[in-house]
Amino acid sequence: xxxxxxxxxxxxxxxxxxxxxxxxxxxxxxxxxxxxxxxxxxxxxxxxxxxxxxxxxxxxxxxxxxxxxxxxxxxxxxxxxxxxxxxxxxxxxxxxxxxxxxxxxxxxxxxxxxxxxxxxxxxxxxxxxxxxxxxxxxxxxxxxxxxxxxxxxxxxxxxxxxxxxxxxxxxxxxxxxxxxxxxxxxxxxxxxxxxxxxxxxxxxxxxxxxxxxxxxxxxxxxxxxxxxxxxxxxxxxxxxxxxxxxxxxxxxxxxxxxxxxxxxxxxxxxxxxxxxxxxxxxxxxxxxxxxxxxxxxxxxxxxxxxxxxxxxxxxxxxxxxxxxxxxxxxxxxx
Amino acid sequence: xxxxxxxxxxxxxxxxxxxxxxxxxxxxxxxxxxxxxxxxxxxxxxxxxxxxxxxxxxxxxxxxxxxxxxxxxxxxxxxxxxxxxxxxxxxxxxxxxxxxxxxxxxxxxxxxxxxxxxxxxxxxxxxxxxxxxxxxxxxxxxxxxxxxxxxxxxxxxxxxxxxxxxxxxxxxxxxxxxxxxxxxxxxxxxxxxxxxxxxxxxxxxxxxxxxxxxxxxxxxxxxxxxxxxxxxxxxxxxxxxxxxxxxxxxxxxxxxxxxxxxxxxxxxxxxxxxxxxxxxxxxxxxxxxxxxxxxxxxxxxxxxxxxxxxxxxxxxxxxxxxxxxxxxxxxxxx
Numbered sequence: 159x160x161x162x163x164x165x166x167x168x169x170x171x172x173x174x175x176x177x178x179x180x181x182x183x184x185x186x187x188x189x190x191x192x193x194x195x196x197x198x199x200x201x202x203x204x205x206x207x208x209x210x211x212x213x214x215x216x217x218x219x220x221x222x223x224x225x226x227x228x229x230x231x232x233x234x235x236x237x238x239x240x241x242x243x244x245x246x247x248x249x250x251x252x253x254x255x256x257x258x259x260x261x262x263x264x265x266x267x268x269x270x271x272x273x274x275x276x277x278x279x280x281x282x283x284x285x286x287x288x289x290x291x292x293x294x295x296x297x298x299x300x301x302x303x304x305x306x307x308x309x310x311x312x313x314x315x316x317x318x319x320x321x322x323x324x325x326x327x328x329x330x331x332x333x334x335x336x337x338x339x340x341x342x343x344x345x346x347x348x349x350x351x352x353x354x355x356x357x358x359x360x361x362x363x364x365x366x367x368x369x370x371x372x373x374x375x376x377x378x379x380x381x382x383x384x385x386x387x388x389x390x391x392x393x394x395x396x397x398x399x400x401x402x403x404x405x406x407x408x409x410x411x412x413x414x415x416x417x418x419x420x421x422x423x424x425x426x427x428x429x430x431x432x433x434x435x436x437x438x439x440x441x442x443x444x445x446x447x448x449x450x451x452x453x454x455x456x457x458x459x460x461x462x463x464x465x466x467x468x469x470x471x472x473x474x475x476x477x478x479x480x481x482x483x484x485x486x487x488x489x490x491x492x
Numbered sequence: 493x494x495x496x497x498x499x500x501x502x503x504x505x506x507x508x509x510x511x512x513x514x515x516x517x518x519x520x521x522x523x524x525x526x527x528x529x530x531x532x533x534x535x536x537x538x539x540x541x542x543x544x545x546x547x548x549x550x551x552x553x554x555x556x557x558x559x560x561x562x563x564x565x566x567x568x569x570x571x572x573x574x575x576x577x578x579x580x581x582x583x584x585x586x587x588x589x590x591x592x593x594x595x596x597x598x599x600x601x602x603x604x605x606x607x608x609x610x611x612x613x614x615x616x617x618x619x620x621x622x623x624x625x626x627x628x629x630x631x632x633x634x635x636x637x638x639x640x641x642x643x644x645x646x647x648x649x650x651x652x653x654x655x656x657x658x659x660x661x662x663x664x665x666x667x668x669x670x671x672x673x674x675x676x677x678x679x680x681x682x683x684x685x686x687x688x689x690x691x692x693x694x695x696x697x698x699x700x701x702x703x704x705x706x707x708x709x710x711x712x713x714x715x716x717x718x719x720x721x722x723x724x725x726x727x728x729x730x731x732x733x734x735x736x737x738x739x740x741x742x743x744x745x746x747x748x749x750x751x752x753x754x755x756x757x758x759x760x761x762x763x764x765x766x767x768x769x770x771x772x773x774x775x776x777x778x779x780x781x782x783x784x785x786x787x788x789x790x791x792x793x794x795x796x797x798x799x800x801x802x803x804x805x806x807x808x809x810x811x812x813x814x815x816x817x818x819x820x821x822x823x824x825x826x
Contacts, residue, residue, distance in 0.1 A: 182641055185723055187567040187708055188536035188632075190639040199533060202522035203579040203629060205616045233521040245537040247581070247627050282539045288622030293581050295537060295629040298522075305524040307516055374521055389519055 177277035219263035239298035243277035247293030249286035325351035387468030511611035553597035573632035577611035581627030583620035721802030
């Protein structure tokens with residue numbers, strides 16, 4: 159297999175009619191996007207490298223495909239955007255083992271594109287002499303002017319987070335053999351949360367115009383809230399006991415509170431956001447409509463000043479838990 | 493240096509005011525593109541891998557940056573699109589030598605962005621354990637419906653190509669030590685043509701609506717004309733003696749005609765296109781206005797049928813030169 163065969167035999171069959179029109183059958187020099195009156199295009203790019211973000215070896219193609227798509231979609235979700243299409247970059251091997259890996263990667267990619275209604279609009283395939291790498295530029299749209307950023311949080315906003323925090327950290331530890339658990343159900347749930355994160359698409363659009371600032375939890379809950387605080391020039395408090403933990407994660411941690419090491423891990427791909435107290439009822443309604451737990455975990459307490467950290471973790475006695483935790487450096491299984 | 497420092501110290505300073513607005517200071521989860529009434533977005537993605545598309549070693553960062561930007565821009569040029577912005581993917585090393593390489597890469601990238609009026613709108617940076625790789629998703633716009641593809645060529649169209657063909661092939665051979673030349677001037681010209689190709693931006697927009705089909709010459713002139721012929725379901729003849737050769741290339745080849753080996757090399761990043769004979773005067777005027785040589789090299793002679801090759805190279809006696817040449821497989825210095 160070479161790059162021409164890869165495009166013809168594996169990638170072209172993934173084109174839908176609409177996608178084929180935008181991508182011009184993957185035959186032209188570039189793709190042409192339809193005009194979207196009243197909507198902005200929103201663009202995000204992410205790359206994963208073998209041996210850095212996923213393990214070397216033949217079985218990881220499907221997981222790489224799912225994580226590449228889903229973590230990118232999580233970025234769109236955090237902006238309030240709707241997914242439209244993507245451009246795929248593949249740096250792969252063309253020997254027999256490499257071809258098997260690529261086949262498995264592309265098969266999963268195809269089913270994920272269908273799952274999320276995402277068009278494959280173009281890309282590039284090259285030979286990588288050593289570690290494989292995969293790259294995705296994803297495009298979505300949002301109604302004009304309604305993209306949600308990190309800089310809109312205001313004093314007295316409530317701070318919310320979707321789903322549960324820490325599952326992916328345990329899933330990764332279980333995969334790496336750093337931890338064991340007897341229950342197959344618990345293990346499957348946690349590993350899935352790492353390998354197949356669920357981008358919270360549609361949520362922020364449903365909450366427009368209530369949400370003031372949002373971020374997806376990829377670097378770690380505290381670090382990502384730090385991005386909101388810094389960009390918004392505010393300081394916020396997070397009540398440790400309110401950070402949501404799944405039953406499976408509690409089974410592992412044996413604690414009622416999410417351990418600090420897990421708060422700093424990242425890979426959760428939940429959405430953290432701020433909204434004024436007046437939005438609480440609407441947030442509850444949307445939470446029920448999406449069947450998605452949304453937890454109020456803190457509050458924006460003041461403008462940012464040199465006397466206060468951007469994010470303070472508060473324990474049940476009201477004390478600030480030190481040290482406030484630095485940002486997670488993106489990684490994965492080595 | 494790690495990815496955060498790289499973004500903060502090297503990439504963020506490249507943002508222009510307009511770019512910073514689209515890219516949201518490289519601080520949000522995604523970029524938000526401005527609405528472009530009456531224009532389509534055109535998107536292309538390309539990747540270069542160390543040891544495959546450029547040599548390993550510390551001196552090649554600037555060349556990798558120039559080629560990444562310019563070859564991508566050539567794709568936009570072939571669609572008739574105007575460059576607007578780009579998303580950069582870097583898979584690099586973070587040790588001292590790696591940091592030097594990245595610094596040199598980013599410095600050249602910055603000057604190329606200025607040269608072409610291209611915004612840096614986002615991207616991703618990761619650690620690559622082995623070979624470095626760089627990826628670019630480039631976005632341009634074209635007035636709605638005026639993107640030029642490969643499928644519009646019609647019987648009796650003339651076939652044109654810009655500039656000269658083969659310079660990059662010789663430049664690469666000189667760089668690789670496979671060939672030598674005494675004249676420093678000749679060497680510099682040919683090496684520059686490989687390392688700093690000139691995307692023919694603006695040309696096709698100036699020629700709208702005359703151009704029926706276009707492609708950029710990256711795989712090799714005959715292979716790329718084959719893409720037009722196949723997509724348009726036509727067969728075209730190319731007169732070998734009319735294929736333009738620079739004085740420097742003629743100095744190397746010692747022949748009046750571009751050698752076949754050079755026609756199949758690619759890396760020229762000229763534009764090949766078809767237009768009806770009635771457009772000849774306008775093409776001449778635009779050629780003068782752009783100070784860009786545009787050569788008529790052949791004609792679309794019939795609808796494609798099993799009896800005829802998509803592209804026939806014709807010698808001065810009118811004979812078809814066989815074998816017609818297969819597509820170049822993308823590569824570079826190994």
